[in-house]
Amino acid sequence: MTHEAGIPLGIRFKLLSDTPQDSAAQVVGDVVIGDYRDLATLREFARGCDVITFDHEHVPTEHLRALEADGIPVRPGPDALVHAQDKGVMRAKLTEIGAPCPRHRIVSDPSDVEAFAAEGDGFPVILKTVRGGYDGKGVWFVRSAKDAEEPFRAGVPVLAEEKVDFTRELAANIVRSPHGQAVAYPVVESIQVDGVCDTVIAPAPGLSEELSAQAQELALRIAKELDVVGHLAVELFEAVDSEGNRRILVNELAMRPHNSGHWTQDGAITSQFANHVRAVLDLPLGDPRPRAEWTVMANVLGGDYPDMYSAYLHCMARDPQLKIHMYGKDVKPGRKVGHVNTYGDDLADVRERAAHAAGYLRGTITE
Numbered sequence: 001m002t003h004e005a006g007i008p009l010g011i012r013f014k015l016l017s018d019t020p021q022d023s024a025a026q027v028v029g030d031v032v033i034g035d036y037r038d039l040a041t042l043r044e045f046a047r048g049c050d051v052i053t054f055d056h057e058h059v060p061t062e063h064l065r066a067l068e069a070d071g072i073p074v075r076p077g078p079d080a081l082v083h084a085q086d087k088g089v090m091r092a093k094l095t096e097i098g099a100p101c102p103r104h105r106i107v108s109d110p111s112d113v114e115a116f117a118a119e120g121d122g123f124p125v126i127l128k129t130v131r132g133g134y135d136g137k138g139v140w141f142v143r144s145a146k147d148a149e150e151p152f153r154a155g156v157p158v159l160a161e162e163k164v165d166f167t168r169e170l171a172a173n174i175v176r177s178p179h180g181q182a183v184a185y186p187v188v189e190s191i192q193v194d195g196v197c198d199t200v201i202a203p204a205p206g207l208s209e210e211l212s213a214q215a216q217e218l219a220l221r222i223a224k225e226l227d228v229v230g231h232l233a234v235e236l237f238e239a240v241d242s243e244g245n246r247r248i249l250v251n252e253l254a255m256r257p258h259n260s261g262h263w264t265q266d267g268a269i270t271s272q273f274a275n276h277v278r279a280v281l282d283l284p285l286g287d288p289r290p291r292a293e294w295t296v297m298a299n300v301l302g303g304d305y306p307d308m309y310s311a312y313l314h315c316m317a318r319d320p321q322l323k324i325h326m327y328g329k330d331v332k333p334g335r336k337v338g339h340v341n342t343y344g345d346d347l348a349d350v351r352e353r354a355a356h357a358a359g360y361l362r363g364t365i366t367e
């Protein structure tokens with residue numbers, strides 16, 4: 001989708017991909033199949049590139065530093081990206097700059113978890129591996145010290161967090177360029193099902209102007225303090241404090257086009273992908289404002305996949321405003337294989353149309 005945004009600008013992409021089946025490898029012309037964890041592969045790949053960017057955050061920080069030392073611009077740079085790679089580093093930095101976070105600590109064993117719980121409101125506590133988690137994998141809700149053994153088995157440092165009693169999850173998406181221009185998209189509500197993002201509503205319904213501005217300002221400040229270049233998604237919890245006031249806390253950061261920004265493809269004047277490309281190339285950023293009152297994005301998860309053609313036929317005929325984005329991935333139960341966007345003036349109607357299309361494409365709705 002980032003490649004697609006570069007096409008009208010005549011920007012040529014070279015892609016390093018794990019396998020020829022990866023979504024981007026199916027559409028980018030110049031593809032190198034290789035392991036992003038191997039420095040020699042990265043160095044060979046980077047030769048002749050004007051700039052390097054990512055669609056995931058897992059390239060080892062030290063390899064990115066080596067590429068920078070070779071004179072290749074890496075955007076976002078490793079010193080920024082490490083905050084999206086390592087939840088421990090992220091929490092420490094956000095606390096240092098005064099960004100509101102859940103109570104947290106790096107813990108080394110179940111008894112440490114018990115002590116962390118006792119210092120706060122007790123169990124349940126959230127445990128997270130600091131690196132390598134995604135879509136809720138690497139996150140445990142633990143109810144006792146006995147429950148807390150599994151996260152330590154992988155030998156990766158573990159971060160303990162208080163369980164936030166949030167009212168909903170929000171995301172503040174911004175884009176920042178190397179010379180410091182930045183744009184902020186409307187703050188969205190993100191609805192998770194079983195730890196996986198299911199639906200995104202833009203803008204977040206009922207969010208006060210004050211909290212919305214606070215979330216955007218926070219995301220812009222984080223981007224500036226961390227020197228982020230490109231798209232930054234700040235995943236947030238909306239919670240109510242002891243005085244009954246709504247407030248926001250940071251859950252985590254993503255430094256690349258993000259699922260909470262997929263709605264912008266069809267719902268904003270400039271999409272997150274187009275603005276990410278512009279930022280990485282240090283071009284002026286495009287207008288982030290929405291095109292419609294409401295845009296809803298619904299993820300299409302793998303399920304009992306119906307015949308694609310008849311699914312398209314039905315979905316397109318039912319909702320002429322619907323935009324379907326499929327990733328060409330093998331269908332596995334629960335795996336994100338695409339998303340749909342739709343928009344309009346009536347939120348309940350827009351939500352129904354998005355949910356219907358996603359369900360129909362998945363095969364959970366048959367009429």
Ligand code: ADP
Nearest residue numbers: 102126133134135136137139161162163164252
């Ligand atoms: P991932 O890297 O897999 O996206 P997250 O840190 O975003 O992991 O956690 C996945 C989900 O777990 C979040 O979207 C949220 O629903 C829940 N969660 C994470 N941290 C907390 C917390 N401190 N309190 C309550 N729920 C949490």
